[in-house]
Amino acid sequence: MRVMRAVRRGSSVAAMTRYAIEAEGLTKSYGEVRALDGVSFQVPAGTIFGLLGPNGAGKSTTVKILTTLSAPDAGSARVAGIDVLRDPAAARRALGVVGQKHAVDREATGRENLELQGRLHGLGGAELRRRAQELLERFTLADAADRLAGTYSGGMQRRLDVALGLIQRPQVLFLDEPTTGLDPEVRADMWNEIGRLAREDGLTILLTTHYLEEADKLASQLAIVDRGKVVAEGTPEQLKGELRGEAIHVELADDVAGEGTVHAALAGVDGVREVVLEGRALRARADHGARAVPSVLAALEAGGLTVASVTVARPSLDDVYLRYAGRSFGDAASDGASETETATVGSR
Ligand SMILES: Nc1ncnc2c1ncn2[C@@H]1O[C@H](COP(=O)(O)OP(=O)(O)OP(=O)(O)O)[C@@H](O)[C@H]1O
Ligand SMILES: [Mg+2]
Structure with missing residues (x-):
């Protein structure tokens, strides 16, 4: 007699989708300002995706919605296969976010910052201590681990920021302008580290940037956003190739x-x-x-x-940007910027 056995399909929802991030028709207004006007894109698992655009384009708004920190007026989004609107708690376990503004507590040491962040994610004990030490070493902060974060250089604070986003071992990491304000050498180190996170740890990374050079160097796919819309999308080479x-x-x-x-x-x-x-x-x-x-x-x-x-x-990405957004980064930055920083054009 043959024994019939039910085969349980053990694959998680996340494993069934080949996209780690899916945004569909995201729309959001702040009063009169239409911050997002139907933003859609998909990010294959294990890749780096760049959202490129000038001040006020809608990059941070997109990141906030994808990371459950803000709700869209319309549209839907999935991160690691989880619907961020229906199941924000599960989505938050799968994602890490490094915001545009520093999350570092300057009155606490680097190690304390990491351990506090870990406790917010329900970690504790020896496991949390090990994870914090591991991240301090990985981001070359071990020697400064027990100094107040307020005494760290800009680059060290930004590295600590990224480490904070990784404490609970997320599958998907969101980096909102990870290198703005860093000097070129520190920026290059950060690029290496971001590249390693995708290559060696298999993380899916969405990063926003003003730096054309950064998008070109790191992202395998990118979308140019302007006034709440995706105006161009593709690999950096594809986009440059469109300019004959x-x-x-x-x-x-x-x-x-x-x-x-x-x-x-x-x-x-x-x-x-x-x-x-x-x-x-x-x-x-x-x-x-x-x-x-x-x-x-x-x-x-x-x-x-x-x-x-x-x-x-x-042709450079700057030429591509100029063609799709109809204005240069410098011009776009000066009309209705939400931040005081100026957009910077990469050196290519
Ligand atoms: N909380 C808010 N209240 C009102 N308006 C907002 C709010 N957040 C964003 N906006 C507006 O929405 C638009 C998109 O802003 P967003 O922060 O997403 O742009 P961004 O692409 O991240 O810009 P930046 O490069 O300057 O960080 C801007 O016009 C901004 O002024
Ligand atoms: Mg922003």
């Missing part, structure tokens, strides 16, 4: 009477378009930048223009 061709920058030796001279000189050069002159700086786009350079130089010389220097560059 390369940028040619020519520095002229002398002032030019008018842009007309330059346009006339370059009119006959194949594959060169979008010619713009600002002072002595001439910018154009070409399908094959390097191949076009000799013809461009010859045409300019023939038109009586002397060239001081020429460079060819691949």
Whole structure:
């Protein structure tokens, strides 16, 4: 006789979905201000996703909703397969969040900060002490563990912030502008650590940033948000690839009477378009930048223009941003910013 056995499907809800974060039609207004206007995106488990956008774009509002700290007017969201609106307590166990503002208590030591945070998550005893020590070592804070956090440098406080978000071993980590205000060297260290968390610990990470360079370096997928909407989405390479061709920058030796001279000189050069002159700086786009350079130089010389220097560059995320949001980071930052910090364009 065959014994029939019921097979219990033991897979958790989280394991059944290949996305660790799903946002669907998130909408939120603060009075007259529509902070989010239908934001949707999905983040595959184990990857780093970048939400890129200027001041006031809606990045923090999105993070607050996904981490149960705020409720949307409409839309739904799942983190680690858990509906954050229906089951916020379970969602909070699966996620860690490092807010835009410091969560560190400056009047307590680094170790005390971690142990307090752990107790808030229901940890205690030897397990909590071990976890705190592990994080202090991982974030190179072990030597300063018993000093007041108020005496830490900006970079140390930010590292402690990230450690606080990790105390209960979340599957999904939200980092709201993890490196704003850090100097370049400290920022590079933080990037390495964030990369390691995804690579070695299998965490899914959503980070928000103003830094194009940061999104380009860390995120495998990114979404550009502007005025509460996702205006572009893809891998950094895909987004850059959408801007066909390369940028040619020519520095002229002398002032030019008018842009007309330059346009006339370059009119006959194949594959060169979008010619713009600002002072002595001439910018154009070409399908094959390097191949076009000799013809461009010859045409300019023939038109009586002397060239001081020429460079060819691949399109940057800044160019992508400009195209989709219709304004540069600098311009966007100055209209109706919620924070006083200025947006910064990465160096690429
Ligand atoms: N609690 C609030 N009350 C009123 N308006 C708010 C509140 N929080 C956010 N807003 C507004 O909603 C919009 C989106 O703000 P949000 O903080 O999400 O932007 P952000 O992309 O995180 O910007 P930043 O880069 O400056 O941090 C802004 O216009 C902001 O002024
Ligand atoms: Mg913000």
